[in-house]
Amino acid sequence: MIRSMTGFASAKGGQGPFTWGWELRSVNGKGQDLRLRIPDWLEGLEAYLRTELGKAATRGNITLNLRLSRGEEQADMALNPAVLAAALDAVKQVEAEAATRGVALEPTRAADLLGLRGVWETSAAETDVAPLVAQLKQEFSGLVADFVQMRADEGAALNEILRRQLVQVSELTTKAAGLAEARREAMAATLQSNLDRVLKNSDGADPDRVAQELALISVKADVTEELDRLAAHVNAARALLEKGGPIGRKFDFLMQEFNREANTLCSKSQNSDLTAVGLELKAVIDQMREQVQNVE
Incomplete structure (x- = not known):
């Protein structure tokens, strides 16, 4: 079973005064690129999530967002103006520097700033976040399962498409072989006619040498x-499709080899019908390459 690099999953949950929402998505990528936006005061959570995601998906640009908020019953909580001001200044500085370099950044949301350590302060003792982190870790397994299942479903559809395209390539290859065999007799007659013409109009030409040159042309x-x-x-x-798993890199290299042979076939055909088949092959191979770009 192959998997697609495109996937999406979301979930919501809550515990005590906390409520949260997960959003996990991925798109094509040459390697594995994990981008996590997790409140930094949830100690140990980001490292855990990164490890689990790394196990679940070997390729793709993967983004995980966790938006977490507290209920209004936390009356003893208030914003820390100094920490908030420092965070806003830092955001402003980063955005200004990015603008001078022509780099486009995603808009900063209030929830991103409120998730930073120290932005909230309490008059009472700090909340013990260990139970919250444990609950989030437990829920994350279900989110990843949904995410992996979607990538598997997309992969099953890709599998069917690629198999149909391989049938087309195989049929066109067989057709090209038939045309090449039919062309062989015509080429032999043409070469013999050329040999007779050269020998007739070239005094002193070495027949063996001329025959060797024409034979070389035939081989080429x-x-x-x-x-x-x-x-x-x-x-x-x-065989790769039967094997399944993370085969995207190998399949991508194989598609380069497909394309190389089709190009050579067209350049050597010297026959309009064979060239037409070669161009059909190139079209199908290009379609396959587009599909393979999404295989994990």
């Missing part, structure tokens, strides 16, 4: 190796 126009390699690539691609 032979597309048997390209067709054999295309067939082998189809088998290799099917």
Whole structure:
């Protein structure tokens, strides 16, 4: 089973005065890029979440947001003006520097600032966050399961698309082999005619040397190796799909090999019908490459 790099999951929860919402999403990426926005006063939570996400998805640009708020019964809580002012100054400085460098940043939300350590202060003892962190860790497993399931469902659809495209490549390769075989007799007759013409109009020409040159031209126009390699690539691609798992990088490299053989086939065809099949192959291979970009 292969998986897509596109996925999304969300969840909500609460405990005591706290309520929260999770949002986990991913898009295509060359490697694994984890971006987490977690309140920093939840000690030990971010490291745990990063580890679990790393196990669940090996590739993709993955973003996790946790928005957490406290209930209004916490009357003894108030904003710390000094810490809030420092945070706002820091945001302003970062945004100004980014603007001078032409870097676009996501808008800063109030919830992001309120989640920073020290922005809230209480007159009573600090709340013990250990039970809250434990509850969040427990809920996160369900969120990840939903996220992984969506990527698996997307992967199943990708699997079917890629298998159909491999059937097209295989059929076109077989068709090209038939055209190449039919072309062989015509090319042999043409080469023999050229050899006779050269020998007739070139006094002193070495017949063996001329024959060698024409034979070399024939070898260079032979597309048997390209067709054999295309067939082998189809088998290799099917084997990868059967294997499943994180095969995206290997599949992407294999698509480069597909494209190389199709290009060579077109350049060596010297036949309009064979060239047309080669162009069809290139079109299908390009469509496959687009799909493969989303395979984990």
